[in-house]
Amino acid sequence: MNTKRRSLVGLLAFGLALAAGPAARAQTAPSVSAPAPAVRLRQPPAATARLDELRRQHAFDYREAPPASEEASSAWSRFWARFFEWLLSKLNWMGGYTYDGFWRWVIYGLLAAAVIFVVLKLLQVDLTRAFGRAPRRDALDYETLSENIHELDFPTQLREAEEAGNLRLAVRLGYLALLKQLSDKNLITWQPDKTNQTYLREVASQRPALRPPFAELTRQFEYVWYGELPLTPPQYTEVRAAQLALGHQLGGRAVSF
Structure with a gap:
């Protein structure tokens, strides 16, 4: 009789321990809060328009402007890059057809001469001095066509x-x-x-x-x-x-x- 009573008490204590376990874990488990919603800044339309207007004003543009020489150099660089791109496209176009051998090189030479001529003109180079005898700027008070060294004093x-x-x-x-x-x-x-x-x-x-x-x-x-x-x-x-x-x-x- 005593033995049954002790067994019954033991089963009852074991059941109470099982029932109390989840509750204890629930009490000791850390609480996790849900993330807070992101904060969104709201600007009235009038303020946004005003900011855009201020950005477009030169007084509020703090970027340093490039020197005029750099702008001119950049413009020349773009011009020559486009020119040579066009020239290469023309050469490639000619190479795909019947411009082979002698005539193809003749065309290449004419194109190169045209490019050199344009460059020299843009640089304001005196072509008569670059490719030959310089022109006389003034008349000489001396006749050289009929001179004879054995008759000159x-x-x-x-x-x-x-x-x-x-x-x-x-x-x-x-x-x-x-x-x-x-x-x-x-x-x-x-x-x-x-x-x-x-x-x-x-x-x-x-x-x-x-x-x-x-x-x-x-x-x-x-x-x-x-x-x-x-x-x-x-x-x-x-x-x-x-x-x-x-x-x-x-x-x-x-x-x-």
Whole structure:
């Protein structure tokens, strides 16, 4: 009897423990609150319109404007990028057809020449100076078409050119006087239609040692006369001294006064 009573009490205690477990866990479990709704800022339409208006005003634009040179450079860069893109598209178009071999390269060359011409024009390059002899800016008071070195009075004409300040003409007369000395020494065969390079070859074949100084004087003469190189009095003095030195080296009487 006692044994049954103890068993019944034990079962009752076990049942109470099972029933109390979920309740205890429910009490000790942490509580989790639901997330709060996001806060939304509301602006009246009038305020939004006012902000947009302020953003468009230059007084409230704090970004630094690029320099004018950079803007121009950027515009040029875009122009040339589009131009070369167009040019490449044309070349690719031609390559897909019958422009092969010789004629294809002819077209390429013409296009390249056109591009170079346009670029030089945009850069305001003097094409006559870039590709040939520079045009004369003023008339020269000296006739060069019918001159004969064996008939010119070099001392008188040299003196007149120097006194007039026409140093370019003085350099030319000094060079022609050297040609006369070379002709008198039979080192060249002078002809009015011969080029200076022909005289250089003749001097080199007769007197090789004279070629370097004569070549330098020829270069100076061509720069001053044909290239219209500006000449200062000290520069003329140096050129004239070199001409006289070569004249004395030839063994004859150099033209001087």
